[in-house]
Amino acid sequence: MRRILLGAAMAAMLAGSGVAPAFAQGNPFQPLVYVNDSAVTRYELEQRIRFLQILRAPDGDRASAEQALIDDRLRIFTADQMGITASDAQIDAGLAEFAGRANLGVEEFVRALSQAGVEQQTFRDFIAAGVVWREVLRQRIVPQVRVSDAEVDQELQRVIETPRITHIALSELIIPAPPGQEAQAMGLAESLVQSVRSEADFAAAARRYSATPSAEDSGRLPWMPLENLPPSLRPIILSMSAGQISQPLSVEGAVVLFFLRDTRGSLRPGAKEQVLDYVRFRLASTADANRIAALSDTCADLFVHARGLPPEQIQRQTLSQSQIPAGDAIRLASLDDNETSVINLGGTADLLMLCSRQPALLAGTAQKPPVAVTAEGEEATAPDPNAVPDREEMRNQIFSRKVGQAADNYLAELRANAIIRRP
Structure with missing residues (x-):
């Protein structure tokens, strides 16, 4: 629901941000907007903007931060109405x-935020809103979400x-980031992410920078081959579509951008x-x-x-x-589920x-993955890149997606029913 760039790159971004906070002029505690009579102040907005920028969030602009x-006010308001609060233990865990x-660790993270001008309370408020919202969803949304076997099959x-x-065509852009210039390199990379709209744009930027x-x-x-890429980079590339630029990646001494020109692939065996x-x-x-x-x-009706x-x-x-006799297979080939074909046999009829009909892999007729032996001599199932996802794993993915969609719809409903006004 909240899209934030996380992972190992965050540590490097925090350490190399080196940007002092820039608060707008005027009273920092001036209310900018009221949400059901709860004020969002200028100070909170400036803090949230800085927080999102440090995390390199794609929605770190002023309008997105205010929204x-x-x-968050709506999440907390709804939780209060339901009698839901976040305990210190829950917030600390978050x-x-x-x-x-x-x-x-939390202390290291808070210290890095502080060096960039973000107060610990900003981080804590951000987490607290998420904690109570998860409990709201657990009580109100999760019990209503169902995933059918048909959805899993589909x-x-x-x-x-x-x-x-299996194969990819990439373009690269490597921006030097010597010591002390990491922030400038990251800033250039982020501006390119916003401005590049085509392969021609990326090509021009690569030639220049x-x-x-x-x-x-x-x-x-x-x-x-995709397998030639470092394992840590493969998920990033696989998450992209052809014609898309990656988010900036911090590596030692540089910031890297990729542009995915095209892909080639093949179906799983069977x-x-x-x-x-x-x-x-x-x-x-x-x-x-x-x-x-x-x-x-x-088919049950026939019986x-x-x-x-x-x-x-x-x-x-x-x-x-x-395995199906050729005559039957030909007639079945033109049928959809629950459709019939009558065969005149001269005196009788079939x-x-x-x-x-379903793929053989879905029907569970695929061969089992090969068995490997560990260094200790124990048998272990070798990863099979052609394996079909486990049904329960797929069910959980669908369930999470449906909960996310329902949560977004519920939040939109809360916005529509809230009293949101500016002073």
């Missing part, structure tokens, strides 16, 4: 968890049918193979087959009409395409109904 404070994302099928990126030989070729690097669940129902005539087909909406008949007259099978 974030308004939303502070530690947040600072830990930068591989820092998302798994999307994953299976989406090519895995990049300090590597690739600058002569507009920063263009040759196509390379992704094109299908498993079909279908029913074959033998009847006395095509007229009987057509009549029953018209009365049946699902209602087959009551009292010998079991060999109706069979339901789940087979891979290669009614075929497709119950469902």
